Amino acid sequence: MEAFRQEIILSSVFIYLVICIGVGIWAMRRTKNANDFFVAGKGLGPIVVSLAVFSSTLSGFGFVGGPGLVYATGLSSMWMVVTSALGYATGFYLISKRIRMIAEVRDTVSMPDVVFARYGSEAARLLTAGTILLGVLGYLATQILAMALVLQSILTGTEMFADVSLVMCVVMSSTVLIFYCVTGGVIASVYTDLVQGLVMIVSGALVVITAAHVFDGGFSEVSNILLSNGGEDIMPFGTLGAMASLTWFFLFGLGLAGQPHIATKLMMNRKISDNRIILPMTIFGYVIAAMLWISVGVVMRALVLGDVGMPLASPDQAAPMFLTTYAHPLLAGVVFAGLFAAIMSTADSFLNIGAAALIHDIPKSIRGKVLDNELFWARVATVGLAVLASFFALYSYYENGDLVGLLGAFGWATFAAALVPVVLIGLNWKQASSTAAIVAISSSLIINFGIAVFKIQIPYNISAGFLAMLVSMILFIVISLLAKPKQLPHDIDRIMDL
Amino acid sequence: MKSIHFVLLFLLIIAGITGYILLTEPPVGAAGVPHATIQGMSAGGDGAARLATIGKAPFYFQIIVILLAVSLLTMAVHERLRDTRFYVLMGSATAFALFVWYKVYSGYEAYLATGETDIVFGFPVPTTWMLWGIWGSFVLFDLIFVFFFRNYFYTHEDEQAFEQLVAELNAEKDSAAKQGDA
Numbered sequence: 001m002e003a004f005r006q007e008i009i010l011s012s013v014f015i016y017l018v019i020c021i022g023v024g025i026w027a028m029r030r031t032k033n034a035n036d037f038f039v040a041g042k043g044l045g046p047i048v049v050s051l052a053v054f055s056s057t058l059s060g061f062g063f064v065g066g067p068g069l070v071y072a073t074g075l076s077s078m079w080m081v082v083t084s085a086l087g088y089a090t091g092f093y094l095i096s097k098r099i100r101m102i103a104e105v106r107d108t109v110s111m112p113d114v115v116f117a118r119y120g121s122e123a124a125r126l127l128t129a130g131t132i133l134l135g136v137l138g139y140l141a142t143q144i145l146a147m148a149l150v151l152q153s154i155l156t157g158t159e160m161f162a163d164v165s166l167v168m169c170v171v172m173s174s175t176v177l178i179f180y181c182v183t184g185g186v187i188a189s190v191y192t193d194l195v196q197g198l199v200m201i202v203s204g205a206l207v208v209i210t211a212a213h214v215f216d217g218g219f220s221e222v223s224n225i226l227l228s229n230g231g232e233d234i235m236p237f238g239t240l241g242a243m244a245s246l247t248w249f250f251l252f253g254l255g256l257a258g259q260p261h262i263a264t265k266l267m268m269n270r271k272i273s274d275n276r277i278i279l280p281m282t283i284f285g286y287v288i289a290a291m292l293w294i295s296v297g298v299v300m301r302a303l304v305l306g307d308v309g310m311p312l313a314s315p316d317q318a319a320p321m322f323l324t325t326y327a328h329p330l331l332a333g334v335v336f337a338g339l340f341a342a343i344m345s346t347a348d349s350f351l352n353i354g355a356a357a358l359i360h361d362i363p364k365s366i367r368g369k370v371l372d373n374e375l376f377w378a379r380v381a382t383v384g385l386a387v388l389a390s391f392f393a394l395y396s397y398y399e400n401g402d403l404v405g406l407l408g409a410f411g412w413a414t415f416a417a418a419l420v421p422v423v424l425i426g427l428n429w430k431q432a433s434s435t436a437a438i439v440a441i442s443s444s445l446i447i448n449f450g451i452a453v454f455k456i457q458i459p460y461n462i463s464a465g466f467l468a469m470l471v472s473m474i475l476f477i478v479i480s481l482l483a484k485p486k487q488l489p490h491d492i493d494r495i496m497d498l
Numbered sequence: 499m500k501s502i503h504f505v506l507l508f509l510l511i512i513a514g515i516t517g518y519i520l521l522t523e524p525p526v527g528a529a530g531v532p533h534a535t536i537q538g539m540s541a542g543g544d545g546a547a548r549l550a551t552i553g554k555a556p557f558y559f560q561i562i563v564i565l566l567a568v569s570l571l572t573m574a575v576h577e578r579l580r581d582t583r584f585y586v587l588m589g590s591a592t593a594f595a596l597f598v599w600y601k602v603y604s605g606y607e608a609y610l611a612t613g614e615t616d617i618v619f620g621f622p623v624p625t626t627w628m629l630w631g632i633w634g635s636f637v638l639f640d641l642i643f644v645f646f647f648r649n650y651f652y653t654h655e656d657e658q659a660f661e662q663l664v665a666e667l668n669a670e671k672d673s674a675a676k677q678g679d680a
Contacts, residue, residue: 075625082629085634085637092640093571093643093651105667212620218620220617227622231542231609232541233541233542235542235606235609235615236606239530239540241548242556243552243556244529246560250512250563254570276647279640304536304539305536311536425570429502431502459528460529461530462516462519474506477502477506481506491667494663495660497659
């Protein structure tokens with residue numbers, strides 16, 4: 001079987017991609033209008049929603065970038081993972097009920113729609129849509145880059161495609177993604193998430209078992225190797241130190257509810273009472289799948305530092321290299337499909353919310369009405385965004401050498417800093433004002449992008465996204481407290497009382 | 499004081515601690531140093547030296563972050579529904595989260611002081627507390643949501659009130675549509 005390793009891996013990935021295309025064609029028949037395209041008619045059951053929520057959270061950023069970060073910096077990035085229980089708690093406590101209620105009474109299809117319903121401000125809606133577009137481009141680029149790197153690592157192992165370029169891999173992988181997103185919209189997205197979530201859970205569990213057997217002494221031997229080579233990497237704060245780790249905890253723990261690709265999924269469930277089932281299933285799926293993040297990363301680091309394996313050309317090669325070298329061919333096939341699943345399940349969500357921002361929210365806030373033939377333009381926007389993000393991905397990789405994990409963290413920070421105060425606090429505090437929302441979003445974008453564009457190094461590697469989120473939250477509350485309270489629309493006022 | 503005031507207070511304290519840290523002179527390798535021979539990999543260097551200039555600031559920082567998180571979570575439950583049991587549940591979960599954080603940080607400090615640590619469940623003791631304890635302590639808040647959903651988060655009365663609101667709004671829409679047709 002070892003002789004057919006590459007063929008098995010390629011076949012597994014091919015079967016998975018065919019399933020995605022099949023789901024796209026099936027979903028196309030169920031997508032009759034823009035409401036179906038963007039929020040699946042708000043009729044999804046708890047299993048579909050929970051798998052969609054967790055698989056959208058743990059993306060190529062987690063499955064490819066995560067192991068890469070652990071390989072490069074030890075356990076610093078684990079603070080992005082261990083905060084998941086808090087992240088989901090904030091999401092379900094603070095927004096799941098009201099965002100679903102607003103979706104019901106206002107027929108909203110996107111986060112900017114919810115922001116408009118809450119604040120009655122077109123400027124706030126426009127800024128939210130703009131933020132989503134900016135974040136989507138960065139985050140989607142992360143997914144496309146991760147997908148292409150994984151595909152390239154598979155294809156270069158074959159004789160026929162040994163010299164395949166990264167550009168060609170971007171084209172091939174994006175084509176499948178675009179196909180099922182354009183044809184089936186969010187229905188295809190959430191039902192492929194169902195398949196993808198299951199594949200991710202199986203992959204995560206199997207990879208941990210495999211990783212535990214790379215060294216005879218299991219993870220204890222891994223820890224001993226790392227402890228004898230400095231040791232900071234296997235201690236709680238990794239090589240980046242305490243403040244880098246803790247500011248990531250803040251950003252990821254409190255920032256999850258501000259991620260539009262996740263929050264939007266909470267608008268799609270059939271019943272609000274399903275949330276009590278969705279939450280534990282989401283956490284269970286996430287924890288199992290996230291084990292790949294730590295197990296592959298520490299094992300690859302120990303292999304290199306223990307002089308057992310060769311250093312990687314790039315930390316992002318950690319997961320693909322582990323699978324091609326140490327996993328059983330059948331397992332490698334399943335897990336490679338899982339890697340694609342993780343990446344695509346998030347990428348399709350971004351294409352969906354990005355298209356909604358572009359052809360639904362921005363025209364609505366500028367013209368006061370949506371475009372004619374919204375469904376057609378949604379599909380055009382989906383293709384355009386994917387192509388643009390592909391260029392951005394290649395630019396980031398070749399010009400800046402950015403790691404997938406760090407690109408992903410930047411995308412997460414853009415959303416968290418801008419939208420957490422506006423959505424998470426705003427949906428739970430009647431006094432929150434539209435002026436505060438506008439200032440919070442604007443300030444977060446200025447800080448986040450200012451630090452990135454001017455390449456400002458923050459001491460102790462404190463997260464720029466954390467600083468942006470901290471400032472935006474403080475400004476949001478202070479400005480709202482100083483403003484004269486306004487009467488909310490009747491329906492929103494009653495929802496805020498529940 | 500309402501929950502939002504606690505949220506603001508904790509945010510300001512976090513800003514203060516962050517400001518203090520940013521004003522100190524970071525030691526060499528405060529955020530890791532490139533590995534001497536392996537490209538793309540960083541090394542941690544001297545952990546104690548990295549904390550020398552900021553002391554226990556990270557420890558206090560995280561305590562306030564935990565309290566901020568709990569204040570935010572409390573905002574989700576309407577004041578009329580917050581009874582003694584609710585505060586006991588949230589208080590117990592908070593105490594456990596703070597205990598776990600103490601175990602993580604004190605274990606790390608002990609390692610920095612002695613250079614030694616035991617391995618439990620495959621990882622050094624403070625790391626095991628971090629991987630399972632931090633995650634597990636916040637799972638308690640998720641369990642409160644699951645088991646007390648109908649008590650605090652979406653009561654049957656809330657459900658009825660929402661259904662009534664939807665029915666009223668639909669009736670208004672129907673009425674407006676009929677007037678438009680007429």
